[in-house]
Amino acid sequence: MRKISFLSAFLLVGMTAFGQKNLTIEEATFGQYRNFAVENLVSPQWRKDTKAITYLDNSYSKLVSKSEEGNWAETTLLTKTELQNALKGKFASDEFQLRMFPYAYSWIDKNTLEFEVDGKNSKYLIQFDVDKKEVKNGTAFSSEGRNQTISSDGKYTAWLDNNNIKITSNSGQTITVTSDENAGIVNGSDYTHRQEFGINKGMWWSPKSDKLAYYRKDETMVADYPLTDFGARIATNKNIKYPMAGMKSEEVTLVVYDVNTKKSLTLQTGEPKEQFLTSITWEPSGKFIYIGVLNREQNHLKLNKYDASTGALVKTLFEEKAPTYVEPLHDLTFLPNSNTEFLYRSEKDGFEQLYLYNTDGKLVKKLGYNDVVVTNLLDFDKEGKNVFYIGTTNKGLDRQFFKVDLKSGKTTQLTTASGMHSGSISSDGTLLFDQYSNVDTPNEVSIVNLKAKKSTNVIKASNPYLGKTNLPKMELVTITAADGKTPLNGRLIYPANFDANKKYPVMVYVYGGPHAQLVQNEWLGGATLFDFFMAQNEFVVFTVDNRGSDARGKDFEHVIHRNLGQNEMADQMKGIEFLKSKSFVDQDKIGVYGWSFGGFMTTSLMLNHSDVFKVGVAGGPVCDWKYYEIMYGERYMDMPQENPEGYEKTSVIYKAKQLKGHLLMIHGAQDPVVVQQNSMEFIQACIKEGKQVDYFLYPTHEHNVSGKDRIHLNQKIANYFFLHLK
Template identity: 30%
Template sequence: MRFSKILVLLMMMAASVATSQEKNITLEEIWSGKFSQQHLQSLQSLNNGVEYVVLNHDPDSGNSSVDVYSYETGEKTRTLVDTKDLKGLKSFQAFSLSQDESKMLLATDPQPIYRRSSKAIFYIFDIKSKKLTKLSDKKVQEPTFSPDNSKLAYVFENNIYVYDVAGHSEKQITKDGKVNSIINGVTDWVYEEELGFVRAFQWNYKGDKIAFLRFDEAKVPEFSMDIFGGGLYPSELVFKYPKAGEANSEVSLHMYDVASEESTEINLGDDKDFYIPRIKWTNKDNVLSVQVLNRHQDQLDLIFVDAEDYTTKVILTEKDEAYVDVTDNLTFLEDNSFIWTSERDGYNHIYLYDENGKLKSQVTTGNWEVTNYYGYDNKSNRLFYQSTENGSVNRDVYSIKTNGKGKKRITEKTGINNADFSADFTYFINAFTSTDTPMQYTLHLAKNGKLVREIKNNEELLEVEKPYHFSPKELSTLVVNGNELNMWTIKPSDFDASKKYPLLMFQYSGPGSQSVSNSYFNTNDYWYQLLADKGYIIACVDGRGTGFKGAEFKKITQNELGKYELEDQIAAAKKLGELDYIDADRIGIWGWSFGGFMASNAILKGNNTFAMAIAVAPVTSWRFYDTIYTERFMTTPQENASGYDENSPINHVDKLKGDFLIVHGSGDDNVHLQNTMRMVEALIQANKQFDWAIYPDKNHGIYGGNTRLHLYTKMTNFIKEHL
């Protein structure tokens, strides 16, 4: 009897231990940040190349400081500014150094405008004298020192101003700026969103000229959104948004002469319907480089402008049957020869041209992609870049001479390696991750990749995860429609190949994107672990149109956005459904943004394959989306009506058979709620039953407070009920 009691007790203890070790993840844990990886704060290298600066905040005092650290040791060496030593400024949220690092701009009370743009109150801090000067009582945009620090240029209410630092006086150099009409010196909505920059002015090296862009939005149609807020009446946000085929801003290039206080418009040709995606001063005195892209985005001209007589010369023309990618890779060397990247041989590679645009060498070559260009070190005559030479799901960092010789791989581990170089290319900080390794940060010598020290890892996260027995993210490939596609899979931790499991597929599928890589779990992956605990298999397949496998693979979708991508998702689902352990009658799909567009198409055009779909913030008709993005891949609706309409889910609502959930934020300035509202109306008129949810005033990311927890609870319940 005593033995039996001991045996029962031991069995209960064992069960208790097993229970404590095999925890099931919850949505509350995921969205509380419990499984967040620690990341290295964004560093800014000093000119000396051996030190970097970091913005620190003291949570107890509320003070802010910019501190200097040694790359080699990681120890703090000194402090450039600390608000505890300043009168009239308690804290600041951002900073920037002047070119010679003698002065600093401190930003306070920032106010976001769109995705990248904001305005703030700025202070000028002189590092040597410790003097603090308020730039203006107004919230301004993009203040930038002249090269000699004697002046600042900034934008206020769509006009450019020049501020004299010594005299504490400002001069307004453009006068026609007006909201929703004329913009000087910063970009309009569509440039900011799709061409990725806000500041549209540049000082020359002498500080006596300012090149700037002017946007005339007069002909651009307005879009409006109600902001419901908490008051009795909603307010209205009205902004210029050019939808595909509609009028863009008329953009022009201007040159301001500081001495004469006069501006001159630069003639860039007779065509007025074009983009200016980049301006950059060359290393030759008073020669500005301008990139001009035609509206179809299949021809880009690199033009040099003489800032003395304002003459122009086309130096290089890049053409593509589909589209030309705009990058920030243009780098001018001491003799004004320049580095350029191009897909002209079928893969993205690095090229070197002389100052007249004559090709000197193709620096990199091979059936792989250069995925990041880090810069050029003139001391060693070496370029630094990241590539897929070790497979499209991996990234490694290399250096190479400008003649294409002496290539060195300077990272060792297989996975995703991202480098951040010091200003003089003495060091680089490597951020490494793989499917079984959360982010690790290490310091290396740039000349050979030698490890200097470990900086930060996420071993604590691995300890937090241990009791949950998470399933690995398995990387593989799947042959679909004659192409070998990258795939990851997450299975239940107690997976039994003799059983049948429902399958949920995730995808994004947008042009040039990648969802399958050799990297550790992101937040959604923890949600997939929760679903796996509930008996689902989750898979993701990167089909045609995605990136890093060559231009042909990426650009096959031209003029038919959604056609080949959908064919690959349907074919992949069918192939996976043939596996003994997949229930082919219980396959679902979900996605966000472009992925929401794809999920919507999948439940309609793939109605015999997919039983369920969730579409978050989807494009439902490409006619509703902006010019630059949509026309890059589709030309205009006037030229390609069938491409737009045949591949837009709003025109296929009659095909709905499965269970469909559509979700949108009412404050989405990117993919407008219009997409979902028009889709909902079409589904209603087709007498199709579906579920939908609108999140008030939430933008494209649908977040804030408990919003994400609520959204993922809704999606989890929908999957459990319908798959």
């Protein structure tokens, strides 16, 4: 009989009350951004030194504008055809077939756009005069080039040719900056320190465009790690450099190349060689470079100032230490028209906030406000007296705009509607582009005149699901953490056609680790449509952001130090207590699903609380932190040599014998983040203990299963829950 009801569940997928259809698995995977995309502006940007906002039209074929001067009526600035004709006129030897207007554009000044386009033969980094409809500066470089970055004067573009740097001038001359033949020497890469510490670039032009600072990463001493390529007739190994916790790390320096003299010098960042160089910032004068030098233990940061012409250390401005870890994530932000004062972001006093320092290392003023965590630093006003940012409120559920007076430190909250606000400030600081949503509001976009306190509505989006699918009820809930005092944010999605007299199975969706927040006061509550798909198939779907997750401050996160998963599991079990208090929850049918850190949490919960969780799906899971990389792993766990008890306690491999329920483990064979050895070791431990476990491999995918194969993944997860919990 169980098989018959399982078949019936599949036959009924797609049927709901009132004639509305359930989500298909494809809609549950991509519909949030396609079929049911909420009305919004595409790539909105303030035009510099104007009171105009620009964005792409719905066909992605032209750049349009709304301005205060034009009473916010829409006008066309530049069409895809005009841009394509200008490119053909400038680069007659190449061909351009633009599918859409460049999405990732930015304003350099009032009239100049910067963007990248592909020709048939080359890539191009373009600075375009919108008024004259012509290419102002354009640099062609290899179609295989990467990480291209243009100098502020538009004359040079630095780019990567494999592991070496080249600079191409807009006259077509190319300079070879580095010529390392050993693939273990990597120059200018944004993958330095595995992109931890907020690193998203590997090259920085000086303000005067005469020097290029870049990372030089020596990973020749890091062990090779094999990834198997199954596509060849005989499978081959592709080696990557993977610095595992407790083992040899890469050695990184910062080099400055002078475009005029064609000479390079290395900044004297000193010993030990295994350290992390972060927060790379040129002083506006172009004479000095600032670097956050973090020790391998990640508990002692020095903000150093270096002479860009000699490489010498000028001074250490200040130091930051912590008994847990220090995590620098941002470059310095110099005040407008100042070579001597800058903003620094740190959580040293409990919440990531702003501090105003001078270049002598003196703290001028703390600019923090209550328990607000700064999530996005925006811009200054025209006079440079105030700076704007987005920060957390409502126990991390909301984001609001703030303005802080740099002299007095007075902070003003600019938006009040509860929800997740995002947007930007006009370059003179008088207009706010504000878009927000909450659990009841799909999207509202307004332009706010901050002086007149007048708001102009641009978009008030309707619910894109009405009349198309019966989206189940969702609500945000609050539970108390295992410490007995900390409130945690949760999200509960009820089964479709909910009947309080019935009992339903549960899917707990979990992540639980740093730098992630799953529950927010936004449209759909931060959930994906896959969560609602499972609810439409008569599951209660529940998520709670435990201590250790993002946007709640230092103490909230740092409870994880040296014991990953332990306090997180304790909080998740408080979520289970909350669920069990509901009469409609079937306490014998509770499952859990998560990916990456969530895969680690899923497996941990299945083993440590095997009487509660009957089904688990663990994707890309860390199974033993000694198999994870240095930069992330040692921050939270220290080295295995320093914390053997913690590594043993948090390893799921040693607990394989505790498995009772049905566990499906999924991994990408090409995963360079959580290497497949993690899940292989766990599977071997299950075999040794005589425990049955299900396993699925995506042969061509890395850490995440993307593209159309994501549909296959979601169907597999859903089927596993249908089979074992329905």
